[in-house]
Amino acid sequence: MDAEIAAIEKNNTWELTDLPKGQKTIGVKWVYKKKLKENGEVDKFKARLVAKGYKQEFGVDYKEVFAPVARHDTIRLTIALAARNSWPIYQLDVKSAFLN
Incomplete structure (x- = not known):
């Protein structure tokens, strides 16, 4: 838990603000x-640490949903282009990812 909180603080994930009226x-x-x-x-x-998004109601609490997920077709195409053009491929493991 300490590592997760440290990553949240390091990335300035949250900004403390006043809750809008209503x-x-x-x-x-x-x-x-x-x-x-x-x-x-x-x-x-x-x-x-996860948000309880299931407590939200579409159209009331939020208007759109965005989830950045790479499709398998896109990954295969990228690898094929890299192989054809002799581009190096690097792997990156993300320890903490935040959607802002």
């Missing part, structure tokens, strides 16, 4: 996961 707050909750090694032993414990 609006309601959205709660948050901690989601815990246990990552296991191949042999079944505990590798590490992970914690994520």
Whole structure:
């Protein structure tokens, strides 16, 4: 939990503001996961702070939804272009991603 809070603070994810009149707050909750090694032993414990989006109502609390997800077709095309043009490919693991 400390690592997650540190990442949130480091990335300036939140900005404390006054709640607009007539609006309601959205709660948050901690989601815990246990990552296991191949042999079944505990590798590490992970914690994520998530918004309770299910408490929102479309058209009242929000008007659109945006989820940046790469389609498999796009990934295959990008890899094919890189292979054809001898471009290097790098992998990037994102520890904390935030939608602002």
